[in-house]
Amino acid sequence: MTSAAPILExxxxxxxxxxxxxxxxxxxxxSLSLGLGETLGVVGESGSGKSVTALTILRLLPEAxxxxxxxxxxxxxxxxxxxxxxxxxxxxxxxxxxxxxxxxTSLNPVFTVAQQVGEAIKLGxxxxxxxxxxxxLQLLQEVGIRDPERIMGSYPHQVSxxxxxxxxxxxxxxxxxxxxxxxxxxxxxDVTVQAQILDLxxxxxxxxxxxxxxxxxxxxxxxxxxxxxxxxxRGKVVETGSVxxxxxxxxxxxxxGLLACRPRLAxxxxxxxxxxxxxxxxxxxxxxxxxxKQVPAxxxxxxxxxxxxxxxxxxxELTKLGITLPAxxxxxxxxxxxxxxxxxxxxxxxPIKKGVFRRTVGEVKAVNGVSFNVYKGQTLGLVGExxxxxxxxxxxxxxxxxxxxxxxxxxxxxxxxxxGEELRTARRRIQVIFQDPYSSLNPRLTVEAALTGPMKxxxxxxxxxDRRDRAAATLEECGLLTEHLGRYPHEFxxxxxxxxxxxxxxxxxxxxxxxxESVSALDxxxxxxxxxxxxxxxxxxxxxxxxxxxxxxxxxxxxxxxxVMNGGKIVEFGPSDEIYRNPSNDYTRNLIAxxxxxxxxxxxxxQQLRQLHA
Amino acid sequence: MVSYLLRRSLIGIVTLxxxxxxxxxxxxxxPGDATTLAxxxxxxxxxxxxxxxxxxxxxxxxxxxxxxxSIWLKNLFQFxxxxxxxxxxxxxxxxxxxxxxxxxxxxxxxxxxxxxSIPFGLYASARAGKGDEQVLSLGLxxxxxxxxxxxxxxxxxLLAVRLNLLPLFGMTSDQYLSMTPMQKTxxxxxxxxxxxxxxxxxxxxxxxxxxxxxxxxxVRQDYIRTALAKGVPPRRVxxxxxxxxxxxxxxxxxxxxxPSLLSGSVIIEQIFAWPGMGRxxxxxxRERDYPTIMGLTLIFSALTLLGQLLSDILYAVxxxxxxxx
Numbered sequence: 001m002t003s004a005a006p007i008l009e010x011x012x013x014x015x016x017x018x019x020x021x022x023x024x025x026x027x028x029x030x031s032l033s034l035g036l037g038e039t040l041g042v043v044g045e046s047g048s049g050k051s052v053t054a055l056t057i058l059r060l061l062p063e064a065x066x067x068x069x070x071x072x073x074x075x076x077x078x079x080x081x082x083x084x085x086x087x088x089x090x091x092x093x094x095x096x097x098x099x100x101x102x103x104x105t106s107l108n109p110v111f112t113v114a115q116q117v118g119e120a121i122k123l124g125x126x127x128x129x130x131x132x133x134x135x136x137l138q139l140l141q142e143v144g145i146r147d148p149e150r151i152m153g154s155y156p157h158q159v160s161x162x163x164x165x166x167x168x169x170x171x172x173x174x175x176x177x178x179x180x181x182x183x184x185x186x187x188x189x190d191v192t193v194q195a196q197i198l199d200l201x202x203x204x205x206x207x208x209x210x211x212x213x214x215x216x217x218x219x220x221x222x223x224x225x226x227x228x229x230x231x232x233x234r235g236k237v238v239e240t241g242s243v244x245x246x247x248x249x250x251x252x253x254x255x256x257g258l259l260a261c262r263p264r265l266a267x268x269x270x271x272x273x274x275x276x277x278x279x280x281x282x283x284x285x286x287x288x289x290x291x292x293k294q295v296p297a298x299x300x301x302x303x304x305x306x307x308x309x310x311x312x313x314x315x316x317e318l319t320k321l322g323i324t325l326p327a328x329x330x331x332x333x334x335x336x337x338x339x340x341x342x343x344x345x346x347x348x349x350x351p352i353k354k355g356v357f358r359r360t361v362g363e364v365k366a367v368n369g370v371s372f373n374v375y376k377g378q379t380l381g382l383v384g385e386x387x388x389x390x391x392x393x394x395x396x397x398x399x400x401x402x403x404x405x406x407x408x409x410x411x412x413x414x415x416x417x418x419x420g421e422e423l424r425t426a427r428r429r430i431q432v433i434f435q436d437p438y439s440s441l442n443p444r445l446t447v448e449a450a451l452t453g454p455m456k457x458x459x460x461x462x463x464x465x466d467r468r469d470r471a472a473a474t475l476e477e478c479g480l481l482t483e484h485l486g487r488y489p490h491e492f493x494x495x496x497x498x499x500x501x502x503x504x505x506x507x508x509x510x511x512x513x514x515x516x517e518s519v520s521a522l523d524x525x526x527x528x529x530x531x532x533x534x535x536x537x538x539x540x541x542x543x544x545x546x547x548x549x550x551x552x553x554x555x556x557x558x559x560x561x562x563x564v565m566n567g568g569k570i571v572e573f574g575p576s577d578e579i580y581r582n583p584s585n586d587y588t589r590n591l592i593a594x595x596x597x598x599x600x601x602x603x604x605x606x607q608q609l610r611q612l613h614a
Numbered sequence: 615m616v617s618y619l620l621r622r623s624l625i626g627i628v629t630l631x632x633x634x635x636x637x638x639x640x641x642x643x644x645p646g647d648a649t650t651l652a653x654x655x656x657x658x659x660x661x662x663x664x665x666x667x668x669x670x671x672x673x674x675x676x677x678x679x680x681x682x683x684s685i686w687l688k689n690l691f692q693f694x695x696x697x698x699x700x701x702x703x704x705x706x707x708x709x710x711x712x713x714x715x716x717x718x719x720x721x722x723x724x725x726x727x728x729x730x731s732i733p734f735g736l737y738a739s740a741r742a743g744k745g746d747e748q749v750l751s752l753g754l755x756x757x758x759x760x761x762x763x764x765x766x767x768x769x770x771x772l773l774a775v776r777l778n779l780l781p782l783f784g785m786t787s788d789q790y791l792s793m794t795p796m797q798k799t800x801x802x803x804x805x806x807x808x809x810x811x812x813x814x815x816x817x818x819x820x821x822x823x824x825x826x827x828x829x830x831x832x833v834r835q836d837y838i839r840t841a842l843a844k845g846v847p848p849r850r851v852x853x854x855x856x857x858x859x860x861x862x863x864x865x866x867x868x869x870x871x872x873p874s875l876l877s878g879s880v881i882i883e884q885i886f887a888w889p890g891m892g893r894x895x896x897x898x899x900r901e902r903d904y905p906t907i908m909g910l911t912l913i914f915s916a917l918t919l920l921g922q923l924l925s926d927i928l929y930a931v932x933x934x935x936x937x938x939x
Contacts, residue, residue, distance in 0.1 A: 060839055093844040175845075356617045
C-alpha cells in the first residue's frame with residue numbers, strides 16, 4: 001500500500017491488558033506500515049486500540065497492566081518490542097517523538113516552557129546553556145509562536161491551549177525525529193485553532209521530510225492531513241488505503257458507516273445514517289463477526305422525509321432583524337404566536353476581586369447583551385468557540401448562574417422573578433442535558449433512583465409504582481430497556497449513559513430542554529444515534545430545544561435557527577441553513593472555513609499539492 | 615500578595631481574640647479553681663475560707679469573666695502574661711524554660727521525619743509492587759498503627775531496664791552540672807534517643823505513606839507520559855518531574871507542623887519525665903493555673919494561625935499556578 005520505503009513496520013502486533021476477567025485484547029493482531037516522509041492516519045472510535053498502538057511503539061504503556069503479547073515493530077532495522085529499556089529510551093524523543101491529545105495536562109505545570117523545551121534539547125546532547133536557549137527560541141519560532149521570548153518564561157497555565165500544543169510540538173521536534181506520533185493532537189482544541197495546528201503540522205512535515213503517524217477519531221481531520229489511512233475497529237485494522245480510496249470508495253462496512261454518520265455542513269438530511277445501518281456485530285464466543293448489511297433505498301428516503309421541515313421564526317420577526325426570507329422548504333411560526341422563551345439583553349458578569357477587603361475592581365463579561373426568541377417546537381442552536389459565552393447563556397436561562405441584568409421570560413412570565421412553588425413548576429418544565437455523561441450521573445444511584453428522584457421532587461406520578469412505570473416507559477422511549485432500571489451508571493457505555501441523562505431530563509415531562517454540548521463527549525457513531533433520538537423525541541413530544549455546541553456541523557443539523565456567539569455576544573443570528581449558505585459575519589465565515597473539508601475535490605487538491613512538494 | 619497577607623493577618627488577629635476569649639470562658643467555668651487544690655489540705659474551715667478569699671483577691675479570681683478577660687488582654691498588650699498561680703513565677707519565664715527541651719525533641723524529630731520519609735517514599739513508589747517495597751510498606755503500616763505510649767513503655771523495658779543501655783527517663787543525669795561540654799552533649803544525646811524515636815516513628819510512617827500515595831497520583835498524569843516520551847530517564851522522571859509535583863501537597867503540610875514544634879507531646883514528655891511544654895500544659899490544667907493555660911493557649915493558637923499562613927505562602931512558592939493577587 002505504501003509507495004515510499006517503509007520506515008516503521010508494525011507486524012502482527014498484539015497488546016493485551018491484564019484484567020480480572022482475563023486479557024483485554026486492546027490491539028489484536030494488527031499490521032501497519034509507515035513510509036518515509038509519509039503521513040499515515042489511524043482512525044477509530046474510543047476503545048478501538050489506536051492510542052494503545054501508538055503508546056506500544058514507544059513502549060509507554062504501564063508495565064504493570066499492559067504487555068506486548070506478540071508481534072514486531074521494526075524501525076530502521078531494529079525491533080522496538082525487543083529493545084532493552086535503555087535503548088528504547090534513546091529512541092524516545094530522539095528518533096520517534098510524540099504529541100498528545102490534551103495540551104493542557106501534557107505539560108508539567110511547575111516548570112516554565114523554556115525548562116521543558118530545554119530539557120528535551122539537552123537530552124539530545126546539547127550541553128551549553130546559551131545554545132540550548134538559542135535552539136529553544138528557534139524551535140518556538142518554527143512552530144509559529146509569535147512572542148517566543150515571553151512564552152519561554154511562562155508556565156503552562158499562562159499560555160493558551162493552542163500555544164501549549166505548539167510548545168508540545170516544539171518539544172517533539174527538538175531532536176529532529178524521523179517520526180512524529182500525533183495522538184489526537186487537535187481534539188481538545190477549538191476548530192479555528194485546530195486548523196492552525198494542522199497547517200503547522202503539514203508545513204513541518206513538508207519542510208523536514210518527517211513521517212507522521214496521525215491518530216484521530218475524526219475522519220474530517222484525517223482527510224486534511226493523511227496520505228494513507230488505516231481504519232481500526234475493536235483492536236483490529238479493518239481497512240487500509242490511500243486517503244482518496246478510503247473517502248471515494250470505502251470497502252469495509254464500518255468505514256462506510258463512519259463516513260456516513262457524521263453530520264456534514266453541506267448535508268441536508270433530516271436524520272443521520274448510523275454505523276448499525278451498514279453492519280451487524282455478532283459475538284462468536286471470544287471473537288466477533290461483522291456482517292455487512294445493504295442500506296435499503298427506503299431507509300435513505302426516510303432520512304429525507306422523516307420528521308418535520310425546518311421551523312423558522314415568524315416572517316415578521318425575521319424581516320425586522322433584516323434577514324432575507326429563505327425560499328427553501330421551511331415552515332414559519334404564525335405571526336400571532338408569542339415565543340415560549342424570550343431572552344432580552346441578558347448579561348452575566350463575573351466580578352474580579354482584589355485587595356485587603358476584596359473589593360470588586362472589574363468584571364469578566366461572560367455574556368454581554370444577548371437577546372433572542374425561541375418558539376414552541378423550535379430548536380435554537382448556540383454555536384461558538386470555548387469562552388464565547390454559549391454555556392453561560394444556557395446556565396443563566398436556567399438560573400444556575402446569577403444574572404447581572406436582562407430579562408428571561410418563559411411563556412410571557414418573568415422567569416427571574418419566580419419564587420417557591422412557581423419556580424419549582426417552571427424548573428420542571430425546563431430541563432437540561434449536560435456534556436459529560438460520565439460525571440453528570442451520580443455513580444451511587446441506580447437508574448431508577450436517578451429517574452424517579454426528580455419526578456418525586458416535581459410531584460410527577462401518583463406513587464412510587466407509578467413513577468417506576470413512567471421511568472421504565474421513558475427509558476424505552478430513549479432506546480434502553482426496563483431491566484436497566486436496577487443498574488448503576490458504571491454498567492453502561494458512554495452512549496447509553498447519555499440516553500439515561502436524556503431519560504432523566506424527560507422523566508419530569510418538560511416542554512423545553514437545553515442540550516449543553518450533549519453529544520460532544522460521544523463517538524461519532526454514537527453521536528448520530530443520539531442526535532436522531534433527540535430529533536425523534538422532539539417530534540413525538542413537541543419539545544423545544546436550545547442546542548449548544550462548538551460543532552457547527554452538529555448545530556446546523558439540529559437547529560432551525562442558529563445564533564453564532566463570540567465574546568459574550570451574538571454576532572450572527574438567522575435560519576441555520578442560511579447562515580451556512582451565506583454567512584454575513586467575518587467571524588462566522590472564519591469558523592466555517594476552519595472546519596475540516598473532506599469533500600473529494602478538496603482531498604484531491606491537497607494530494608496534488610503534496611505531490612508537488614515531494 | 616501583600617494585600618493577601620494583610621487580609622489574612624487581620625482575619626488571624628480576630629480569630630486569635632475569639633479563641634482566647636473562648637478558652638478563658640471555658641477554664642473559668644471548669645469545676646474547681648486554683649484555690650481548691652492549694653487549700654485542700656487545710657482542715658480549719660474558718661481559716662481556710664479566709665485564705666481562699668485572700669488568694670482569690672490576689673489572683674483576680676473574684677472578677678467576672680468579661681472583666682477578668684479584659685484585664686488579661688490589657689496586660690498582654692504590655693507584654694505581661696501574668697504570674698503562675700501554682701508556681702509563683704512569671705508565665706513567660708516558665709515558658710522560656712520549657713521551650714528548649716521541647717524544641718530539642720521536636721526539631722530533631724522533624725529533621726529525621728522528612729530526612730527519611732522523602733527517600734523512603736520515593737523508593738517505595740519507584741519499586742511499587744516489588745517484594746522489598748511491600749516489606750517496607752507493611753513495616754511502616756505497623757508503625758503507623760502502633761500507639762506511641764505502648765512503644766515507649768516497651769523501649770523503656772527493653773533498652774533501659776533489661777539491657778541497661780540507655781537511661782530510663784529524664785533529660786539529664788544528676789551529675790549534669792559538673793560535666794564537661796562533651797560529656798553534657800553525650801548525656802543529652804543518650805537521654806533523648808528513646809523520646810525522639812517515639813516522637814518520630816509515627817509521623818515518619820505517615821509522611822512516607824503520604825508521599826507514596828501522592829506520587830502514585832502524580833505518575834498517572836499526562837505530563838509524566840510526556841516526559842517519558844521525551845526520552846527522560848525513569849529516575850529523573852521520578853525525582854525531577856513527579857516529586858517536584860508531590861512537593862505541592864507536602865509543603866502545605868509542613869506549615870501545619872509549626873504549632874506541634876512548640877506544643878510538644880503530653881504523653882511522651884510525661885512518660886520520659888521530659889521537662890517540656892507538653893508537661894507544663896498538663897500540669898497547668900490540673901492545677902487550674904489560669905495565667906499559664908492562657909499563655910500557652912495564646913502561643914499555640916498564634917502558631918497554628920501562623921502555620922496556616924506559612925502553608926499558603928509556601929503553596930504559592932512551589933506551585934506557580936497559585937497566586938494571591
